[in-house]
Amino acid sequence: MPELIEQESVDEKQLLEESVDYFVSFVQMFGLQKSVGQIYGMLFVTEEPVTMDRIISVLGISKGSASQGLALLKSLGAVTSHSIEGDRREYFEADLNVSRIVTHFFEERLTPRLSHGDQKLERMLRLADVEGKGSSPIMGRLQALKKWQNRGLSLIPRLLKWL
Amino acid sequence: MPELIEQESVDEKQLLEESVDYFVSFVQMFGLQKSVGQIYGMLFVTEEPVTMDRIISVLGISKGSASQGLALLKSLGAVTSHSIEGDRREYFEADLNVSRIVTHFFEERLTPRLSHGDQKLERMLRLADVEGKGSSPIMGRLQALKKWQNRGLSLIPRLLKWL
DNA sequence: TGCTTAGTTCAATAAAAAATGAACTCGATG
DNA sequence: CATCGAGTTCATTTTTTATTGAACTAAGCA
Known part of the structure; x- marks a missing residue:
């Protein structure tokens, strides 16, 4: 054999x-x-x-x-x-090494996009503000969106710690 | 004007x-x-x-x-x-409606894949077991993988609740 | 130092995913 | 009850992404 x-x-x-x-x-x-x-x-x-x-x-x-x-x-x-x-x-x-793979995903794919989005959102807030109407419905939406974004951003380190 | x-x-x-x-x-x-x-x-x-x-x-x-x-x-x-x-x-x-978008992602894209993977993993465990060597290195890897999968699976409902 | 070949690179190709637009449905309107 | 046109569908086309493979690099060996 x-x-x-x-x-x-x-x-x-x-x-x-x-x-x-x-x-x-x-x-x-x-x-x-x-x-x-x-x-x-x-x-x-x-x-x-x-x-x-x-x-x-x-x-x-x-x-x-x-x-x-x-x-x-x-x-x-x-x-x-x-x-x-x-x-x-x-x-x-x-x-x-499951955690390494998932961590890589967060750090290489998600985090760069989120921080790029962060910059975009700041610019949008400035643009919407310049429009004069500091309390327009659009401004309200942008502020709500910002809250969500910060929420998401704060989740990532917690997830990575959990891994 | x-x-x-x-x-x-x-x-x-x-x-x-x-x-x-x-x-x-x-x-x-x-x-x-x-x-x-x-x-x-x-x-x-x-x-x-x-x-x-x-x-x-x-x-x-x-x-x-x-x-x-x-x-x-x-x-x-x-x-x-x-x-x-x-x-x-x-x-x-x-x-x-950020949470709806993210929830949809979990429910439509992630969960089906994970439960499909679950079945695959069960089949793999059976196949590796039949091989005779109940404590082969491969069997060990599969069991470790199963732990990770259950961990991931249990994370989803928690995340959805957090949203 | 020249030869062999394991591994890398990247332009070309193939495969997969998304967008298009023409044919269609169907409800409102005269 | 025929016509109009807003919205849908889905086969075709376009765009994007992944794979291929030939040229290249370099490490080991004679």
């Missing part, structure tokens, strides 16, 4: 597929590409570290996607890599 | 642009189309109710986008409409 690395039981194949599916769906909630979810899904159910060419052949994705996806996952702390003596290739494995 | 509805001061035009920009960015955080943000942004800084053809001409969007965008915004409770005696057209206006 040869122990080739290519050998996988039916169950292992199913598990791989489920995992890939699961994480594709997961990362898409956070606006990341499908390929990132595929890679993480594969690594998540693979015990031994794997090389990039293995990822490419198992998932059927391109070298470019694999390289970029792995780079992103490494930057998230969701994947680690190391090299092996006498082998030029890198070996990748999953790190179960 | 004729009081045509088309007349707008420079400031009003700027305010409109800022508002449109602001809400385009806002709704895109929740995966809604640009046109939805444009429409809401316009209505938000427009005191009097406006007709659909006005929205179309001011924003330069198509009838289809306007109709679908308004339908979505109405379903969110972010826009209300009424008709006027002797005028077939509907008149739309903004309702400052």
Whole structure:
């Protein structure tokens, strides 16, 4: 009974597929590409570290996607890599690091947008004020919106602490 | 000094642009189309109710986008409409209803995905268990993942209550 | 120091998502 | 009860986003 690395039981194949599916769906909630979810899904159910060419052949994705996806996952702390003596290739494995992924999402996607929105809202308040009518219905809406925005902004650090 | 509805001061035009920009960015955080943000942004800084053809001409969007965008915004409770005696057209206006928009996002986009993921995760646990090794590293990862998922799932109702 | 090849980059291509607009519905009006 | 036109629908087109793959970089080895 040869122990080739290519050998996988039916169950292992199913598990791989489920995992890939699961994480594709997961990362898409956070606006990341499908390929990132595929890679993480594969690594998540693979015990031994794997090389990039293995990822490419198992998932059927391109070298470019694999390289970029792995780079992103490494930057998230969701994947680690190391090299092996006498082998030029890198070996990748999953790190179960849900909070890092979610934190990255907040800090890279949400917070910049919110602070950009903050500036916009200040400008709108100034414009609406210059209009003369300091207590126009529009002014009231803008002030209410500002309250909401501050509420949202204050939620983020609390969420990150909770993670 | 004729009081045509088309007349707008420079400031009003700027305010409109800022508002449109602001809400385009806002709704895109929740995966809604640009046109939805444009429409809401316009209505938000427009005191009097406006007709659909006005929205179309001011924003330069198509009838289809306007109709679908308004339908979505109405379903969110972010826009209300009424008709006027002797005028077939509907008149739309903004309702400052941030929580409805965010709640919709959670209920329509996040929750279905999470519960779908829940089923997937259960199947994965069964598959990993059948493999024999009840305490394999993979099994450990899956169990840790399940904890995270339950944590996330329990967060949603709390967030919705907070809104 | 030149060769091989693992990994990166990015312009070109493919896939996915959103916007368009023409055909349609349907209620109001003369 | 025929016509008008406001609003809807959805197949087509456009725009946006993700993926590909060939050229490139550079690290290890002879």
